[in-house]
Amino acid sequence: MGEATDIAKQFKGTFDTLHALVYFVPETDQYLSAVGLRPGRMCYFAGRSAPMGAVGPDVVAATFYNFNPEIITRHLPRAWTLATPEAVVAARFEAVDATYRRLLGEEVLASEDLAEAVELVREAAGGCEVEGRALYAGHAGLAWPEQPHVALWHGITLLREHRGDAHVAALMLNGLSGLGALVTHVATGAGFTPEDAKKTRGWSDEQWDGAVAELAGQGLLDADGGLTDRGTELRERVEAATNAxxxxxxxxLGEEKSARLRELCRPLSRTVAKAGVFPRPPAARS
Structure with missing residues (x-):
């Protein structure tokens, strides 16, 4: 299992870009708005949760974990009065289709390499466990798209949500709430700034400062808001448990096929990254 753990650690850098682009491209709002949703956060919350059905804000807060529940209740369950989960799922696949065509091009999408990547990601998804993984289970219950490039996105999405559910479990077992998880993640220096975290996840300054004070009182953050040795150890335990x-x-999939899937997906991820889909990291901003 050591090799499998090493591969699991590399998921974000190699594969996650090919899933996460759906949260940033204009096609998502375009296609989900066309079936009735409001652009922005409603498209995000409803789009990602739709495979679980017409769930309420509590289910989304539980499975997404680090968003302020107050923000979610502004969009759910209202979203389901505007569009059915089935329509949202279909629109999301259409958005992915349009996005991949725009960013990767028809030649790449029709290539033997992409077809091979689809077969490998389907095989890998066969090793995902459903027990205790609500968000993954919803996505796993969907039929695989017929178009190879959309099927690739779906397969990577399964791997991503499977890992995400494991991460939530690891955070819970290590005593980190959704906000606590977000604060400590920012404190690692590997994520976004506190300002970006509060803005995107819907937390107020008062809520954020309260969590910082609580974590400092537990010995996890220092006076400057950075991780203490104890805080660093906790985050390392969380990541190790997530990977395991x-x-x-x-x-x-096995070592050889896993390496081949990385080889096939790496240039696709690089193309997406170079297209400027994702916000620049704070250090790169003017």
């Missing part, structure tokens, strides 16, 4: 619980797909 995410081995299944890569153990199923």
């Amino acid at each position: 619980a995410s081995e299944g797909p890569w153990a199923r």
